[in-house]
Amino acid sequence: MTVNLDNRPAHDLVPAREGSAGAGLAGRLWAAARPVARRPGMLLAGLFVLFVVAAAFVPNLFASADPDATNGPDKLQPPSAAHWFGTDELGRDLYSRIIHGSALTIEGTLIAVGLAAAGGLLIGVVAGFFGRWIDAVLMRAVDVVLAVPPLLLALTIVTALGFGTVPTALAVGIGITPGFARTTRAEVLKVKTLPYVEAARTGGASRLRILIRHVLPNSWGPVLVLAILDSGTAILVISSLSFLGFGAPPPAADWGGLISDGSDYLITSPYLSLLPGLFVVAVVFSINHLARSIEELQR
Amino acid sequence: MKRYLLTRVGQALVVLWAAYTATFLILNLLPSNPVALRLSGANVQIQDLTPAQLAQIEAQYGLNKPVIEQYFSMLWNALHLNFGQSTSLSLPVSTVLAQRLPTTATLAAFAVVFMLILGFGVAYLAAWVQWRPAKIVLSRVPAIGVSVPSFWVGLLLIQVFSFDLGWFPSTGSNGLSSYVLPAVSMALPAGAVLAQVLTSSFEKVLREPYIATAKAKGLSRATIQFRHALRNAALPTLTLLGLLIATAVTGAVIAETVFSISGVGRLAQQAVLSQDVPVVQAIVLVAAVLFVTVNLIVDLLYPLLDPRIAYIPKVV
Numbered sequence: 001m002t003v004n005l006d007n008r009p010a011h012d013l014v015p016a017r018e019g020s021a022g023a024g025l026a027g028r029l030w031a032a033a034r035p036v037a038r039r040p041g042m043l044l045a046g047l048f049v050l051f052v053v054a055a056a057f058v059p060n061l062f063a064s065a066d067p068d069a070t071n072g073p074d075k076l077q078p079p080s081a082a083h084w085f086g087t088d089e090l091g092r093d094l095y096s097r098i099i100h101g102s103a104l105t106i107e108g109t110l111i112a113v114g115l116a117a118a119g120g121l122l123i124g125v126v127a128g129f130f131g132r133w134i135d136a137v138l139m140r141a142v143d144v145v146l147a148v149p150p151l152l153l154a155l156t157i158v159t160a161l162g163f164g165t166v167p168t169a170l171a172v173g174i175g176i177t178p179g180f181a182r183t184t185r186a187e188v189l190k191v192k193t194l195p196y197v198e199a200a201r202t203g204g205a206s207r208l209r210i211l212i213r214h215v216l217p218n219s220w221g222p223v224l225v226l227a228i229l230d231s232g233t234a235i236l237v238i239s240s241l242s243f244l245g246f247g248a249p250p251p252a253a254d255w256g257g258l259i260s261d262g263s264d265y266l267i268t269s270p271y272l273s274l275l276p277g278l279f280v281v282a283v284v285f286s287i288n289h290l291a292r293s294i295e296e297l298q299r
Numbered sequence: 300m301k302r303y304l305l306t307r308v309g310q311a312l313v314v315l316w317a318a319y320t321a322t323f324l325i326l327n328l329l330p331s332n333p334v335a336l337r338l339s340g341a342n343v344q345i346q347d348l349t350p351a352q353l354a355q356i357e358a359q360y361g362l363n364k365p366v367i368e369q370y371f372s373m374l375w376n377a378l379h380l381n382f383g384q385s386t387s388l389s390l391p392v393s394t395v396l397a398q399r400l401p402t403t404a405t406l407a408a409f410a411v412v413f414m415l416i417l418g419f420g421v422a423y424l425a426a427w428v429q430w431r432p433a434k435i436v437l438s439r440v441p442a443i444g445v446s447v448p449s450f451w452v453g454l455l456l457i458q459v460f461s462f463d464l465g466w467f468p469s470t471g472s473n474g475l476s477s478y479v480l481p482a483v484s485m486a487l488p489a490g491a492v493l494a495q496v497l498t499s500s501f502e503k504v505l506r507e508p509y510i511a512t513a514k515a516k517g518l519s520r521a522t523i524q525f526r527h528a529l530r531n532a533a534l535p536t537l538t539l540l541g542l543l544i545a546t547a548v549t550g551a552v553i554a555e556t557v558f559s560i561s562g563v564g565r566l567a568q569q570a571v572l573s574q575d576v577p578v579v580q581a582i583v584l585v586a587a588v589l590f591v592t593v594n595l596i597v598d599l600l601y602p603l604l605d606p607r608i609a610y611i612p613k614v615v
Contacts, residue, residue: 144317149545149590151552152567152583159571159579160326236448240553243450244568256448263454263557270458277451285446292442 042293045286052283055099056106063099067092068251076269085275089265097258098276104247104254105238108169112234115173117227120180121220127181128188129211139185142178150175154237158246165248168241175237176230183226187219194218225295232287239280255280304599311595318587319377323370326576382581387573392581395566400585402472403555403562407548409482414547417486418493418536425494426501426532427524438498444491449550453484453557470559481558485550489543493536500532507531534605541594549586 037043055062070090077087085094127138145153157171191197192215200210239256241247247257255276262272376383382392425437460480461469468477504510505528513523536543551564559565563582570578 140317144314144321147314147318147587147591148321148583149549149586151546151549152586155552155567155571156322156325156579156583159574159576232446236446239448240450243448244553244556245572256450259448259451259454266454266458267462270462273451273454274458277448277454280451281443281447284448285443288442288446 039293041289045289045293048282048286049290052102053106056102059096059100059103063093063096065093065096067097067100076265076272078269079271079275086269086271088261088272094258094272094275097253098255098279101252101254101258101276104165104252105235105256108165108172108238108254109231109234111166111169112173112176112238113227113231115170116176116180116230117223119173119177120182121184121223123177123181124184124186124223125188125211125216125219128185129192129207129215135185138181142181145174145178151237151240154241158241163246163249165254168238168246169234171241172234172237176233179230180223180226183222184219187222188215191215191219221298225291225298228287228291228294232284232291235280235284235287307595307598311591315584315587315591318591319374319584320370322580322583323373326580327366327369377581377584382584383577385570385575385578387570387575387578392577395578396563396581396585399561399563399566402560403551403564405475406472406478406482406485406551406554406560406562406564409478410485410547410550410554411544413482413486414490414493414543417490418497418543419533421490421494422497422501422532423524423529425498426505426528427520441491441494441498444487445495447487447491449484449488450553450557452487453481453554456480456484457557472560472562477558477560481551481554481560484557485547485554488550489547492546493539493543496536496539497532500535501528504528504532537597537601537604540597541590544593545586545590548589 051062059067070092071087074087076089079086085098088094088097123138123142127135148156153175154168154171157174158167161167161170197210197214200214205213235255238247239254239259242254242256243260244256245260247254250257253261258276259273259280262269262274262276265272373383380393382396384390385392385395388395421437421441425434428434428437457469457480460466467480469480471477505524510523510527513527518527549564551562552567553564554560555562555564556568563585566578567582569575570582
């Protein structure tokens with residue numbers, strides 16, 4: 001053992017990250033940006049996701065038309081320069097409705113994934129770190145939730161909680177929690193046996209300190225990837241639920257609701273349901289691509 | 300072997316029981332009034348009723364008894380395939396299910412077959428073609444497949460194959476041709492996942508030494524891929540099969556709604572809309588039985604298909 005350089009307690013010596021020494025600020029920025037710049041697809045996907053999330057919070061910035069303003073003479077117009085995605089049966093601008101609808105869908109997605117990540121992280125860390133009977137009980141509970149097909153679990157919860165953006169988001173969140181719990185547990189089990197955790201224990205750190213300072217920061221990488229990946233899944237399931245009629249009540253419409261509304265006019269104006277659907281595909285595909293790229297970068 | 304079988308079946312039964320209990324808890328203990336839930340199923344507002352009427356309804360559904368007692372009587376009845384009375388259709392749930400199950404079973408069978416064809420087909424081709432652009436496209440296509448909402452695929456299929464080309468009917472369940480489009484829309488998400496897993500599995504297997512050996516003894520590429528690579532590449536997908544089949548089958552809820560087919564899936568959608576608790580609970584139970592059975596069969600088949608896996612781990 002060599003000299004303790006910066007007077008930190010011995011058990012806090014986390015392994016140094018590669019490449020952080022030497023180079024100046026510009027060099028370091030370039031080092032961080034280079035893997036991203038080498039992947040134009042990832043950059044594009046990231047920008048699109050950023051656009052959608054921004055649209056969810058400040059929709060007026062991206063769509064000037066009022067999403068609820070009806071306009072009789074202009075109803076069921078195909079896409080044009082004035083109405084990029086056309087207009088619906090009441091003459092409302094479809095592009096504006098999609099942009100404003102993203103507020104509902106993205107809000108639901110954030111609630112769902114936030115709940116699942118928080119709950120799953122807690123269950124996984126407790127189960128993995130404390131082991132024994134706590135682990136057995138928690139993991140059996142997770143198995144039970146996994147024994148109900150996800151869509152039906154969501155339907156059950158929606159039946160009990162009622163309809164709307166928040167109930168559907170909670171239903172989806174509970175459904176994807178087991179995945180987070182399992183991933184976190186597996187990661188904690190792996191990290192728990194690594195030499196630096198053992199070193200910390202030998203150094204006299206308490207269990208709580210080891211958990212918070214060493215195990216947690218080193219096991220959330222895969223959880224982050226899962227959180228991004230599951231945002232895509234959550235968008236799909238939330239859209240499905242609101243397509244089935246369990247989402248926000250009209251006139252507000254999230255993406256699934258827009259597709260459902262448009263499907264009544266499939267023969268005369270197919271773009272009314274096909275364009276919002278294409279938008280959902282683009283968002284989910286970008287999210288999946290982003291998650292996979294991040295996973296590759298972490299390796 | 301016999302012992303392994305018994306333990307596995309026992310485990311499956313425990314999981315089923317737990318799943319039933321979990322749905323009971325969700326439907327009865329979440330902050331919602333069970334009487335109001337059942338009344339809204341029958342389209343009655345709770346405020347319109349006198350306390351006497353309310354008490355009568357509570358007695359009718361057995362809601363005046365303690366929750367524990369309700370739970371055990373429901374469990375006992377469910378074991379005898381009596382799922383109670385549907386509140387929105389005023390028919391016994393088992394009658395409605397029996398009417399609708401055949402349609403959904405046919406649809407589900409179609410969907411599972413399409414899923415397997417789609418998943419294996421794309422992955423097999425991706426491993427087979429050597430022209431790089433085609434290979435890249437084939438290995439990326441599944442990534443788009445998992446990003447597509449299945450109800451939207453259904454609408455797209457209706458638009459193209461019913462309205463434009465007129466090949467298949469867009470609604471109803473008359474004849475086998477009407478099952479094709481909904482089954483494809485159900486098969487797509489699960490098929491895309493299957494294709495992704497298989498493609499990466501093929502990549503791994505084709506780098507194995509025994510493939511080099513097969514090449515060295517002069518076998519053709521076709522023989523190598525079909526006889527030597529396929530079976531080994533397919534093994535890892537077995538563990539996913541239960542989940543994939545469940546995904547494809549529960550897609551019936553969406554597909555039957557899009558294509559207006561009156562099966563169990565549409566029943567589920569309508570039951571949730573009218574908050575028909577007994578129907579929802581029965582459907583979830585049926586789906587859980589299917590899911591657990593498929594997983595059980597896969598688990599029991601696994602050691603037969605992969606002799607390297609023993610039923611009981613040997614203690615050295």
